[in-house]
Amino acid sequence: xxxxxxxxxxxxxxxxxxxxxxxxxxxxxxxxxxxxxxxxxxxxxxxxxxxxxxxxxxxxxxxxxxxxxxxxxxxxxxxxxxxxxxxxxxxxxxxxxxxxxxxxxxxxxxxxxxxxxxxxxxxxxxxxxxxxxxxxxxxxxxxxxxxxxxxxxxxxxxxxxxxxxxxxxxxxxxxxxxxxxxxxxxxxxxxxxxxxxxxxxxxxxxxxxxxxxxxxxxxxxxxxxxxxxxxxxxxxxxxxxxxxxxxxxxxxxxxxxxxxxxxxxxxxxxxxxxxxxxxxxxxxxxxxxxxxxxxxxxxxxxxxxxxxxxxxxxxxxxxxxxxxxxxxxxxxxxxxxxxxxxxxxxxxxxxxxxxxxxxxxxxxxxxxxxxxxxxxxxxxxxxxxxxxxxxxxxxxxxxxxxxxxxxxxxxxxxxxxxxxxxxxxxxxxxxxxxxxxxxxxxxxxxxxxxxxxxxxxxxxxxxx
Amino acid sequence: xxxxxxxxxxxxxxxxxxxxxxxxxxxxxxxxxxxxxxxxxxxxxxxxxxxxxxxxxxxxxxxxxxxxxxxxxxxxxxxxxxxxxxxxxxxxxxxxxx
Numbered sequence: 001x002x003x004x005x006x007x008x009x010x011x012x013x014x015x016x017x018x019x020x021x022x023x024x025x026x027x028x029x030x031x032x033x034x035x036x037x038x039x040x041x042x043x044x045x046x047x048x049x050x051x052x053x054x055x056x057x058x059x060x061x062x063x064x065x066x067x068x069x070x071x072x073x074x075x076x077x078x079x080x081x082x083x084x085x086x087x088x089x090x091x092x093x094x095x096x097x098x099x100x101x102x103x104x105x106x107x108x109x110x111x112x113x114x115x116x117x118x119x120x121x122x123x124x125x126x127x128x129x130x131x132x133x134x135x136x137x138x139x140x141x142x143x144x145x146x147x148x149x150x151x152x153x154x155x156x157x158x159x160x161x162x163x164x165x166x167x168x169x170x171x172x173x174x175x176x177x178x179x180x181x182x183x184x185x186x187x188x189x190x191x192x193x194x195x196x197x198x199x200x201x202x203x204x205x206x207x208x209x210x211x212x213x214x215x216x217x218x219x220x221x222x223x224x225x226x227x228x229x230x231x232x233x234x235x236x237x238x239x240x241x242x243x244x245x246x247x248x249x250x251x252x253x254x255x256x257x258x259x260x261x262x263x264x265x266x267x268x269x270x271x272x273x274x275x276x277x278x279x280x281x282x283x284x285x286x287x288x289x290x291x292x293x294x295x296x297x298x299x300x301x302x303x304x305x306x307x308x309x310x311x312x313x314x315x316x317x318x319x320x321x322x323x324x325x326x327x328x329x330x331x332x333x334x335x336x337x338x339x340x341x342x343x344x345x346x347x348x349x350x351x352x353x354x355x356x357x358x359x360x361x362x363x364x365x366x367x368x369x370x371x372x373x374x375x376x377x378x379x380x381x382x383x384x385x386x387x388x389x390x391x392x393x394x395x396x397x398x399x400x401x402x403x404x405x406x407x408x409x410x411x412x413x414x415x416x417x418x419x420x421x422x423x424x425x426x427x428x429x430x431x432x433x434x435x436x437x438x439x440x441x442x443x444x445x446x447x448x449x450x451x452x453x454x455x456x457x458x459x460x461x462x463x464x
Numbered sequence: 465x466x467x468x469x470x471x472x473x474x475x476x477x478x479x480x481x482x483x484x485x486x487x488x489x490x491x492x493x494x495x496x497x498x499x500x501x502x503x504x505x506x507x508x509x510x511x512x513x514x515x516x517x518x519x520x521x522x523x524x525x526x527x528x529x530x531x532x533x534x535x536x537x538x539x540x541x542x543x544x545x546x547x548x549x550x551x552x553x554x555x556x557x558x559x560x561x562x
Contacts (some may be wrong), residue, residue: 007490007548009497011541014486018479018540025475025536026529033471033528059528086467088527089520 030059037062037086044080048073051097051123051148055081060088067097069122069150100149105160106176107133109167109186113141118176121152125160132161136168153180155205166200169193173215181211188217191238191268217270222279222296224252226259226286226305233259237296240271251280254373255287257359272299274325281323285316287376290337300329306337308383311427340387348388349463355380361419361459368414370422378419381461382426394434394462395420400453401440413437419459468535479536483543490544491551510537 034057041055041062051067064081068074074094082090105118114133120126126146133142153159156177163175163182170193173186182204188194194217201210222237233256239245245265252261275296282301286294292305303320307313313334320330343351361378362371370378385393397416399408416435424430445452469476498506516522517530 003552004545004548006497007487007552008544009503010490010493010495011483011486011544011548012498014482014540014544015537017482018536021475021478021482022529022533022536025472026532029472029475029532030525030528036471058524059526060531061524061527086471088531089523 033060033086034058037084040084041081041087044084045077048077048080049122049124050077050094060086061091062087062089063091063093065093066095067148068094069097069148071096097148097150099151101151102179103149103151103153103156104176104178105146105156106174107160107164107167108174109137109140109170110172113143114167115143115145117145118147119149119152120146121148121150121156123148125157128157129160129164132164133167136164136166138168153207155207158205159208162200162204166197169197170215171218177208178211180208182208183212183214184210185212185214186216188215191218191220191270193217195269219297220268220270220272220275222265222275222294224283224286224294226256226289226292228291231259232262234262234264236264237266238268238271239265240269240275241267244271244276247276248279248283251373252283252287254362255284255376257377258355272328274299274328277323277325278328281320284323284372284375285320285332287373288312288316288379289334299327300331302331302333304333306335308337308379309339309386309426310336311425312336312379312382340383342389343387345388345391345463348384348391349461351384351387352381352393352461352463355384356459356461360454360457363415363418366411368411368418370418378422379426382423382428385423385428385432385461388463392432392434392464394436394464395423396442396460396462397435397437398442398444398456398458398460399440400456401443401447402453405439409437409439411437412439416459468531472532472535475532475536476539479539480543483540483545484547484550485543486540487544487547487549488551489547491548491555510534 037060038055038057041057041064045053049069050073053066056063062081062084064078066077068077074096078090078092078094081087100119103119105120106116108115108117114137116129116133120129126144126148129146130142130144159177159182163177167175169189171187171189173184176183182201184197188197194215197215198213201213204210220238222239223235225234227234233252235248235252239248245267248265249261249263278301279296282294282296282303285303286292286305288307289305290308292303295302301324307316313336316334317332320332324330355377359374359377361374363369364371395416397412397414399412413435414437416437420430420433420435423433440447440456443456444458445455447453447456513530513534517527517534520527522530
């Protein structure tokens with residue numbers, strides 16, 4: 001042992017090369033050592049939920065900065081870095097992400113993009129929400145402006161995902177969750193979208209409630225265009241269901257006796273209350289116009305076009321004002337079609353016969369009251385009669401052979417008179433018309449079939 | 465420590481070989497040694513550095529370099545001791561009357 005002390009005093013010259021070795025070791029190993037420690041520290045943190053993780057290694061000291069979502073998570077992350085072999089010291093610069101109060105999340109949609117904003121609880125939910133938004137809106141750009149924060153209510157993710165499912169049904173608008181209160185505003189993309197969103201909101205997780213649902217439905221539009229050139233009636237827009245569709249098509253068929261119908265109607269929910277009671281009289285008014293457009297937007301009806309003669313315009317206005325359901329608005333922009341050139345009585349007879357071949361004047365069954373659906377045809381007859389102002393006209397009423405002759409005779413007279421009265425009300429002179437009833441004495445078809453009977457029940461105009 | 469040994473085994477091997485060589489030579493070296501006072505001062509210095517290392521007061525890279533220096537120095541001293549002891553053993557064997 002004594003020898004060792006003696007020899008040790010001679011060991012110092014080796015310190016010089018040792019120092020050189022040390023300098024070389026320090027020079028070459030520092031950077032690889034730091035890289036190695038950084039890699040292993042990062043890998044132990046892989047399973048921990050952190051945000052903005054930063055690891056700086058200087059020598060064997062690790063500076064660990066991160067935003068953690070719970071105190072437990074934070075301390076366990078620091079603990080795992082400390083246990084990495086080779087780490088000498090951990091400078092803990094981690095912190096908890098701030099707590100949001102109230103915890104507000106929003107998704108806003110406009111024409112070009114969807115913006116997700118507000119707070120999101122964890123990086124995983126943030127990614128999930130962005131993904132869900134992309135899936136919901138297809139090719140539309142999704143902008144992520146969410147900040148991570150603590151304090152999300154339980155089941156926040158399911159509530160937010162449910163709302164994101166609805167964003168595809170919006171044209172524009174904003175969905176917001178504030179703690180457990182859900183608010184919605186904006187405009188639905190399609191008719192029925194508002195109702196579909198309201199139905200989906202029934203599935204919101206427990207504890208969540210709807211503070212405000214101000215989603216508006218797009219306007220419910222129904223349009224009809226009467227084109228005198230192509231002799232067509234074009235129907236476009238929406239009707240509540242197939243039953244109403246059929247009813248409107250039937251009514252239009254009767255009112256527009258000679259028009260070809262182009263039916264492009266689609267069934268959709270969301271019709272305003274009283275839709276049928278407003279549309280059917282409005283179609284009746286349109287049938288009396290020479291050319292015209294009917295636009296029903298929600299509860300506003302706009303009808304524009306040319307009436308066939310002066311008195312018709314006033315009658316149409318008065319009729320619409322009377323027939324309309326409450327709460328509906330009517331805008332009638334009517335004018336009178338310029339009078340057509342006069343014709344001689346022979347042409348007049350021809351025109352009247354043509355009209356009556358295309359359509360028949362209808363009456364209420366067994367009575368002499370004119371069916372309102374025949375107003376369009378009658379207006380045409382008035383217009384034609386106005387073109388031969390000097391001609392005297394016999395209005396002949398006929399019935400089928402059903403019932404007693406005396407009744408049929410009286411009915412045919414009354415019906416002929418009703419038509420004459422209509423013409424007089426239209427402004428024609430009463431002494432031009434002779435209303436005569438023939439009962440069932442002049443059939444034009446057999447009375448053995450329903451079809452034949454229908455042909456026999458008629459009004460003829462004879463120019464004298 | 466085991467991490468440092470595993471990471472720097474090449475440099476440590478060089479240190480121990482250097483120590484063995486120095487220890488081998490020291491037994492028969494005739495030159496001047498370190499004075500007692502000097503060696504005491506050097507021991508105090510080493511102790512101070514050791515304390516610094518154990519208490520981890522020097523941060524970052526200098527702290528790592530100090531650890532590395534102390535480890536290499538310790539291994540060097542171990543090599544020296546083994547080298548001197550071996551040389552002494554070889555000499556004493558050859559000095560024996562045979």
